[in-house]
Amino acid sequence: MGIRFPSVRGGGRGHRTPRDPDHLAESDHPADYDEHAVRVTGAKGEAAGVRAVLVSMQRALTSMGPVRTAASLFRLNQRHGFDCPGCAWPEEPGGRKFAEFCENGAKAVAEEATTRLVTPEFFARHSVAELSERPEYWLSQQGRLTHPMVLRPGDDHYRPIDWDDAYRLIADELRALPDPDQAVFYTSGRTSNEAAFLYQLLVRSFGTNNLPDCSNMCHESSGTALIDAIGVGKGSVTVEDLVAADLIVIAGQNPGTNHPRMLSVLEKAKANGAEIIAVNPLREAGLLRFKDPQKVRGVLGDGVAIADEYVQIRIGGDMALFAGLGRLLLEADDRAPGSVVDRRFIADHCANFAAYEARTRAVDLDTVCEATGVCRAQLERVAAKMAAAQRIVVCWAMGLTQHRHAVPTIAEITNVLLMRGMIGKPGAGVCPVRGHSNVQGDRTMGIWEKMPESFLAALDDRFGITSPRTPGHDTVAAIRAMRDGQAKVFMAMGGNFASATPDTEVTEAALRTCSLTVQVSTKLNRSHLVHGRTALILPSLGRTDRDIRNGVRQVVSVEDSMSMVHLSRGSLTPPSDQVRSEVAIVCELARELLGPDHPVPWETFADDYDTIRDAIADVVPGCEDYNTRVRRPDGFQLPHPPRDSREFPTATGRANFEVYPLEWVPVPDGRLVLQTLRSHDQYNTTIYGLDDRYRGVSGGRRVVFVNPADIASLGLRDGDRVDLVSEFTGADGRLQERRAEDFRVVAYSTPVGNAAAYYPETNPLVPLDHVAIKSNTPASKAVVIRLEKTWAG
Numbered sequence: 200m201g202i203r204f205p206s207v208r209g210g211g212r213g214h215r216t217p218r219d220p221d222h223l224a225e226s227d228h229p230a231d232y233d234e235h236a237v238r239v240t241g242a243k244g245e246a247a248g249v250r251a252v253l254v255s256m257q258r259a260l261t262s263m264g265p266v267r268t269a270a271s272l273f274r275l276n277q278r279h280g281f282d283c284p285g286c287a288w289p290e291e292p293g294g295r296k297f298a299e300f301c302e303n304g305a306k307a308v309a310e311e312a313t314t315r316l317v318t319p320e321f322f323a324r325h326s327v328a329e330l331s332e333r334p335e336y337w338l339s340q341q342g343r344l345t346h347p348m349v350l351r352p353g354d355d356h357y358r359p360i361d362w363d364d365a366y367r368l369i370a371d372e373l374r375a376l377p378d379p380d381q382a383v384f385y386t387s388g389r390t391s392n393e394a395a396f397l398y399q400l401l402v403r404s405f406g407t408n409n410l411p412d413c414s415n416m417c418h419e420s421s422g423t424a425l426i427d428a429i430g431v432g433k434g435s436v437t438v439e440d441l442v443a444a445d446l447i448v449i450a451g452q453n454p455g456t457n458h459p460r461m462l463s464v465l466e467k468a469k470a471n472g473a474e475i476i477a478v479n480p481l482r483e484a485g486l487l488r489f490k491d492p493q494k495v496r497g498v499l500g501d502g503v504a505i506a507d508e509y510v511q512i513r514i515g516g517d518m519a520l521f522a523g524l525g526r527l528l529l530e531a532d533d534r535a536p537g538s539v540v541d542r543r544f545i546a547d548h549c550a551n552f553a554a555y556e557a558r559t560r561a562v563d564l565d566t567v568c569e570a571t572g573v574c575r576a577q578l579e580r581v582a583a584k585m586a587a588a589q590r591i592v593v594c595w596a597m598g599l600t601q602h603r604h605a606v607p608t609i610a611e612i613t614n615v616l617l618m619r620g621m622i623g624k625p626g627a628g629v630c631p632v633r634g635h636s637n638v639q640g641d642r643t644m645g646i647w648e649k650m651p652e653s654f655l656a657a658l659d660d661r662f663g664i665t666s667p668r669t670p671g672h673d674t675v676a677a678i679r680a681m682r683d684g685q686a687k688v689f690m691a692m693g694g695n696f697a698s699a700t701p702d703t704e705v706t707e708a709a710l711r712t713c714s715l716t717v718q719v720s721t722k723l724n725r726s727h728l729v730h731g732r733t734a735l736i737l738p739s740l741g742r743t744d745r746d747i748r749n750g751v752r753q754v755v756s757v758e759d760s761m762s763m764v765h766l767s768r769g770s771l772t773p774p775s776d777q778v779r780s781e782v783a784i785v786c787e788l789a790r791e792l793l794g795p796d797h798p799v800p801w802e803t804f805a806d807d808y809d810t811i812r813d814a815i816a817d818v819v820p821g822c823e824d825y826n827t828r829v830r831r832p833d834g835f836q837l838p839h840p841p842r843d844s845r846e847f848p849t850a851t852g853r854a855n856f857e858v859y860p861l862e863w864v865p866v867p868d869g870r871l872v873l874q875t876l877r878s879h880d881q882y883n884t885t886i887y888g889l890d891d892r893y894r895g896v897s898g899g900r901r902v903v904f905v906n907p908a909d910i911a912s913l914g915l916r917d918g919d920r921v922d923l924v925s926e927f928t929g930a931d932g933r934l935q936e937r938r939a940e941d942f943r944v945v946a947y948s949t950p951v952g953n954a955a956a957y958y959p960e961t962n963p964l965v966p967l968d969h970v971a972i973k974s975n976t977p978a979s980k981a982v983v984i985r986l987e988k989t990w991a992g
């Protein structure tokens with residue numbers, strides 16, 4: 200269908216289509232493009248295959264050259280190599296193999312290990328004003344940051360600065376604050392356990408719990424629901440459990456793109472006889488069929504079918520789905536008492552079952568069909584599979600967590616599993632599939648605005664400090680605090696706060712009110728250009744880089760989605776000798792800010808990461824003997840009482856059935872409910888390229904996927920161009936509108952009333968107050984929009 204659009208109106212905030220070739224500078228760069236040369240070829244029916252290997256090798260060779268490609272890809276997820284920065288899916292135990300390589304893992308490595316550099320000369324050539332007109336894709340593709348840079352008040356260029364001067368500048372700004380709570384310290388999820396532990400120690404020594412992180416926008420809803428229900432906010436299964444399960448439900452997750460290594464585990468589970476149920480508004484290639492590029496069958500044959508049952512649910516219908524399934528399971532048990540409901544488990548371990556049973560028997564199945572768009576016959580088929588299975592795992596990701604009713608939805612899933620006694624036995628349990636490769640470890644190490652008293656007390660005890668006890672700001676609260684002038688210094692340990700957060704215009708204005716913004720980063724991004732009065736960029740090592748301190752090669756450790764902790768050793772030459780490790784940056788800043796008499800041995804920590812691990816062993820539960828255990832070939836697993844011994848450290852001391860009023864997402868007349876999601880060619884806000892291969896879109900990202908029936912009823916045609924306008928009622932009762940300009944309408948298989956478009960282009964549409972109840976996670980999977988036609992296709 201190769202469509203080329205005429206030139207377009209400016210889209211604001213750097214989305215402008217570059218028309219003048221000179222304007223692109225940094226010539227012959229792959230990020231030179233016309234955003235609207237989108238081609239639409241139709242969705243694919245399978246994921247991976249040989250093409251995946253070819254794409255990743257091509258990408259790796261272009262970014263890194265042959266030597267670094269070999270040095271990095273062969274060490275990816277190997278026992279003596281580095282942990283893949285791609286995602287938090289675990290390595291398979293019993294010796295990691297080269298087969299642990301996947302297309303998107305290879306792309307993530309190529310992004311970090313690229314030989315392109317963003318040097319002081321680059322910043323001399325490009326003013327901040329000019330850079331802020333660039334799309335995120337262009338910024339992503341410029342290469343690794345090589346030097347600490349400062350943007351002084353009134354200046355229009357970042358200039359080089361010495362590390363010591365940078366630390367002094369930060370310390371001066373922080374000390375000048377009337378209250379430590381006026382500083383915000385964000386963390387993204389790639390930070391190692393060692394750096395995360397020290398960062399939270401620095402922040403708490405300084406005197407605040409303002410430690411928002413990317414998890415606030417990601418699996419916070421999972422953590423919140425699971426802590427209430429089972430007492431531990433993490434998944435209760437291992438890879439072995441998945442392989443041993445006889446039924447796996449995958450809801451609100453697109454593993455073919457975001458956790459490709461999960462597909463080979465699913466293939467094994469299927470070979471063992473497991474059935475798979477996919478619950479997703481889109482027919483995602485990775486859930487349909489998998490061609491393992493490492494096997495002859497995958498290379499030559501058709502691969503294996505993944506989902507035995509595809510529930511193409513309406514956006515936001517999952518709570519109703521699981522409540523309806525709950526009712527059908529209770530009724531199946533009535534027909535054959537004792538065959539479905541695990542009364543023994545419930546009596547021994549659970550609380551509140553009676554309330555759950557009463558509510559669930561009263562669930563109206565017609566309402567469930569309306570909320571989910573799923574017909575009664577399919578509902579009964581799925582319930583029959585769930586009633587018959589002996590070992591059930593439910594996996595989920597952002598399709599469930601980023602909704603207003605995300606916490607009740609995850610509680611509803613847990614209820615069904617508890618009713619069937621599916622927690623704390625082999626082959627069964629809850630599996631929130633984490634995103635960033637160490638987002639779970641960062642939390643374990645204390646990156647959380649509301650760490651429990653037991654952790655703070657242990658920290659104080661170990662170091663002789665007094666941690667503050669007032670809970671800090673999460674991500675949304677931090678934006679509000681900056682917006683309202685309550686926070687003045689913003690520091691980020693990785694990530695891209697300006698682009699990843701909701702309500703882009705509001706967030707950017709909030710960041711601009713700061714007196715100082717500090718970004719510890721590997722690559723250039725939008726957050727360097729949305730700055731406070733003074734701004735710093737501090738370049739840090741990434742996972743793949745060699746880290747030598749005091750003449751000794753240092754290693755770090757990470758925790759995956761299944762609570763396995765293991766080492767990660769980078770081996771590549773860093774982009775410049777000015778780039779420092781995150782550990783070193785934290786320790787050196789701490790020395791400057793807290794002074795030489797501070798009781799924490801910052802200098803020792805910076806020079807020998809084993810000493811950090813010894814401190815972690817003393818403070819973090821389950822990390823005893825950390826240095827020894829983390830050096831075992833597959834590392835070690837952190838304790839998880841529900842998984843290990845069916846003990847539930849909740850307020851009741853039991854697993855709780857949590858009952859919430861039923862909620863779903865109705866579609867207002869003439870409107871659509873938009874989900875914001877990832878393409879196959881991006882890592883969150885880092886854009887690798889313009890192809891979403893499995894969905895059949897290439898050459899551009901400003902597309903909106905719409906059901907053909909909606910396209911017709913809205914008086915549009917496939918190929919038309921539209922503005923997306925979101926509509927919300929504000930706290931003052933007035934209708935608010937937000938606009939993202941110029942998207943191409945793509946006819947696509949999604950339920951009537953639902954639409955999808957990529958993040959972060961759509962973040963301006965998500966109001967700051969549109970958040971999940973209890974977890975405060977931006978509800979970026981359900982934004983009510985209308986389409987305004989701007990150009991007929």
Ligand SMILES: Nc1nc2c(c(=O)[nH]1)N[C@H]1C(S)=C(S)[C@@H](COP(=O)(O)OP(=O)(O)OC[C@H]3O[C@@H](n4cnc5c(=O)[nH]c(N)nc54)[C@H](O)[C@@H]3O)O[C@H]1N2
Binds near residue numbers: 417480483876
């Ligand atoms: N290559 C690559 N890997 C990544 C990332 C990346 O950007 N690129 N990001 C990492 C991070 S931080 C994370 S959190 C994970 C994200 O992993 P995912 O959660 O898989 O990411 P999304 O693209 O947000 O996909 C959400 C999925 O949920 C579906 N969905 C949307 N709304 C609903 C709903 O209401 N109900 C149901 N049942 N499904 C719904 C969408 O159709 C889509 O398939 O991936 C991690 N891995």
Ligand SMILES: Nc1nc2c(c(=O)[nH]1)N[C@H]1C(S)=C(S)[C@@H](COP(=O)(O)OP(=O)(O)OC[C@H]3O[C@@H](n4cnc5c(=O)[nH]c(N)nc54)[C@H](O)[C@@H]3O)O[C@H]1N2
Binds near residue numbers: 413692696721882962
């Ligand atoms: N609308 C919408 N918004 C979303 C989502 C969505 O689905 N829809 N998803 C949300 C989710 S799940 C998440 S996790 C967040 C992601 O939010 P973030 O984690 O803040 O964003 P990333 O794009 O992953 O951050 C990329 C930047 O991290 C830096 N970086 C990469 N590796 C390293 C490293 O090793 N060290 C350091 N110091 N820096 C590094 C690079 O400079 C890069 O530019 O976005 C959230 N926002």
Ligand SMILES: [Mo]
Binds near residue numbers: 413635
């Ligand atoms: Mo995430």
